[in-house]
Amino acid sequence: MRGRPPVSAAQDRPAVAAAEPQAPAVVPRRRSRGISLALFLLGAAVLVAPAFLLSSFRLFQLTLAAGYAVAILGLNLVTGYNGQISLGHGAFYAVGAYATAILMAHFDWPFWATLPVAAVVSGTLGYAIGFPALRLGGLYLALTTFSLALAVPQLLKHKAVEEWTGGVQGLFIVKPDPPSFLPIEADQWLYLTTLAIAALLFLLARNLVRGRIGRAMMAVRDHPVAAEAVGMDLAAVKTRTFAASAVLTGLAGSLGAVAVEFVAPDSFTLMLSITLFVGMVVGGVASIGGAVFGGLFIVFVPNLAESISKAAPGAIYGVLLILLLFVLPGGAAGLWRRALERRWRRDGGG
Amino acid sequence: MEGFAHQLVAGIATGGIYASVALALVMIYQATHHVNFAQGEMATFSTYLAWAAVQAGAPWWVALLGTALASFAIGVAIERVLMRPMRDAPVLAVVGVFIGLMLFFNSITGWIFGYTVKPFPSPFETSAPLLGGLVSGHELGSTAVTLAVLALVWAFFRHTSLGLAMRAAAFNPVSARLVGIRVGWMLALGWGLAAAIGAVAGVMVAPVVFLEPNMMLGVLLYAFAGALLGGIDNPAGAVAGGFLVGVIENLAGVYLVGTELKLTLALVIIVGVLLLRPSGLFGRPVVSRV
Numbered sequence: 001m002r003g004r005p006p007v008s009a010a011q012d013r014p015a016v017a018a019a020e021p022q023a024p025a026v027v028p029r030r031r032s033r034g035i036s037l038a039l040f041l042l043g044a045a046v047l048v049a050p051a052f053l054l055s056s057f058r059l060f061q062l063t064l065a066a067g068y069a070v071a072i073l074g075l076n077l078v079t080g081y082n083g084q085i086s087l088g089h090g091a092f093y094a095v096g097a098y099a100t101a102i103l104m105a106h107f108d109w110p111f112w113a114t115l116p117v118a119a120v121v122s123g124t125l126g127y128a129i130g131f132p133a134l135r136l137g138g139l140y141l142a143l144t145t146f147s148l149a150l151a152v153p154q155l156l157k158h159k160a161v162e163e164w165t166g167g168v169q170g171l172f173i174v175k176p177d178p179p180s181f182l183p184i185e186a187d188q189w190l191y192l193t194t195l196a197i198a199a200l201l202f203l204l205a206r207n208l209v210r211g212r213i214g215r216a217m218m219a220v221r222d223h224p225v226a227a228e229a230v231g232m233d234l235a236a237v238k239t240r241t242f243a244a245s246a247v248l249t250g251l252a253g254s255l256g257a258v259a260v261e262f263v264a265p266d267s268f269t270l271m272l273s274i275t276l277f278v279g280m281v282v283g284g285v286a287s288i289g290g291a292v293f294g295g296l297f298i299v300f301v302p303n304l305a306e307s308i309s310k311a312a313p314g315a316i317y318g319v320l321l322i323l324l325l326f327v328l329p330g331g332a333a334g335l336w337r338r339a340l341e342r343r344w345r346r347d348g349g350g
Numbered sequence: 351m352e353g354f355a356h357q358l359v360a361g362i363a364t365g366g367i368y369a370s371v372a373l374a375l376v377m378i379y380q381a382t383h384h385v386n387f388a389q390g391e392m393a394t395f396s397t398y399l400a401w402a403a404v405q406a407g408a409p410w411w412v413a414l415l416g417t418a419l420a421s422f423a424i425g426v427a428i429e430r431v432l433m434r435p436m437r438d439a440p441v442l443a444v445v446g447v448f449i450g451l452m453l454f455f456n457s458i459t460g461w462i463f464g465y466t467v468k469p470f471p472s473p474f475e476t477s478a479p480l481l482g483g484l485v486s487g488h489e490l491g492s493t494a495v496t497l498a499v500l501a502l503v504w505a506f507f508r509h510t511s512l513g514l515a516m517r518a519a520a521f522n523p524v525s526a527r528l529v530g531i532r533v534g535w536m537l538a539l540g541w542g543l544a545a546a547i548g549a550v551a552g553v554m555v556a557p558v559v560f561l562e563p564n565m566m567l568g569v570l571l572y573a574f575a576g577a578l579l580g581g582i583d584n585p586a587g588a589v590a591g592g593f594l595v596g597v598i599e600n601l602a603g604v605y606l607v608g609t610e611l612k613l614t615l616a617l618v619i620i621v622g623v624l625l626l627r628p629s630g631l632f633g634r635p636v637v638s639r640v
Contacts, residue, residue: 085445087387132624139385140628142445143574144620146387150571151614158610270567274449281446310465314457321450322432325443 067255069295074248080286083221088145090272096253122250130242170264284333363489365596366496371573374544388451390570396549425545470556581633
């Protein structure tokens with residue numbers, strides 16, 4: 001028994017439109033190839049420049065933000081594009097982080113080699129959690145992931161795995177050294193590596209969302225009955241999307257673990273999952289670019305807020321979340337889109 | 351054997367608290383098809399209000415009653431101000447508001463009352479052993495209070511015309527409106543009742559888990575498990591599920607998994623129910639009309 005017919009999500013509409021082919025209408029003139037290349041190089045320069053301009057602490061924060069951006073991207077895939085609410089993506093972040101930390105600390109694996117393992121482990125967990133929860137309505141996934149997020153710190157502390165996870169103390173790892181032919185520091189190298197991996201994952205996610213699979217994901221979100229009628233296996237689409245999203249967030253956990261050089265159960269509480277959720281809404285639900293904004297937001301805003309009071313980040317998150325959902329459900333990406341549209345209308349309408 | 355009996359009784363006592371919160375969740379679920387993730391944090395805030403009243407010298411029972419009334423008002427206000435405009439919003443927005451409320455209540459509780467763990471007085475503490483040491487005074491007292499609350503709620507829905515109107519509004523809002531029931535206000539009343547029930551549960555559990563801003567997280571999780579186990583569309587089932595989860599938690603905590611994995615047990619129960627019997631023990635299977 002469904003409460004009411006699936007209301008096409010008001011805040012999702014612009015996002016869906018943006019993913020459709022007519023979206024380029026927002027930018028009316030076709031850019032020439034030269035301008036595109038110049039823009040690309042400019043963007044790359046803007047991203048790479050901090051490595052040589054900022055203090056190592058600021059660079060660390062940016063590295064962390066890039067990792068969180070990937071985590072939010074993963075959450076956005078399942079919650080934004082597929083409409084299935086997860087309140088426990090911190091669990092996959094934790095699994096990725098621990099996969100990397102365990103392999104690096106106990107087996108001396110190089111960082112890059114741990115990434116595929118982190119992806120496989122978190123993807124498998126995602127499939128295992130999604131399988132029972134996603135056969136049913138969306139509410140069940142929210143409940144299951146919520147309880148998963150609460151259970152993860154306990155599981156990591158448990159005696160049976162303490163030998164591997166280091167228990168409450170956690171594990172220390174060391175960030176990879178830059179190759180000897182490059183005259184840069186380890187944190188600069190890590191920032192650049194993280195940036196490259198994040199850029200690759202963003203590109204993959206963008207292509208996934210724009211392609212056939214992305215359309216299937218959005219069809220399942222916007223009109224499950226119609227999607228089923230044209231022969232889509234709803235549960236399969238949802239479970240696979242959830243697994244893919246867990247892979248992204250797990251990889252983000254690996255990136256985060258090596259940036260912090262430390263993992264401990266109490267960094268992966270329910271609050272982490274909620275923070276990712278807040279970052280997704282602030283950046284923009286069902287928006288690829290919004291995830292970047294969300295990542296920056298959840299690194300820098302609590303930092304500022306904590307100088308006011310220990311309770312301030314939570315209070316700000318809570319109030320902001322409610323306010324945003326009332327006045328700007330599209331988040332930062334929605335604001336950006338609206339600004340572009342207005343400019344286009346002014347230019348086009350004369 | 352005596353240890354087993356004691357764990358069973360203790361399980362029923364905590365189960366009563368889970369049952370109350372599960373009932374609060376189901377009441378809102380039945381009317382709106384949303385699960386209030388902020389239910390636990392709202393109850394925590396109410397419990398702190400009761401604590402403040404007791405600290406200020408109010409008699410315990412007055413504090414409990416006053417807190418329940420205040421929580422009722424807070425619940426009604428939240429429905430009117432925040433949830434009503436979200437009536438036709440997509441699920442994600444509603445869940446987002448719940449999470450926002452949860453964060454908000456959690457942090458203002460910490461902000462106002464601090465993060466240090468506080469003991470909470472129980473009026474039922476006795477020095478004399480009851481029933482040969484089988485049950486503590488607080489366990490007996492809190493079970494009696496939760497049972498009284500559950501009975502009151504049942505009587506209210508079963509035997510008063512307002513209760514009937516609220517059931518009608520949840521069951522079939524369109525027809526209810528046609529016969530003159532103010533469906534919007536019935537929803538607000540439901541929120542108020544749920545908040546008040548949560549507040550009583552919070553006050554009952556506080557002497558056991560001690561007062562701190564995150565104290566209801568575990569309780570909320572078990573209440574979810576209880577509601578799912580009993581059937582999320584069936585209030586009586588959810589109550590039974592809550593008691594059952596309390597007993598399972600206590601017995602498994604002692605004989606199976608130990609106290610470190612208690613929260614994981616809730617996850618196992620939830621996943622188990624979804625795999626084996628998604629509609630719960632007493633719920634109806636979900637049928638959707640195309």
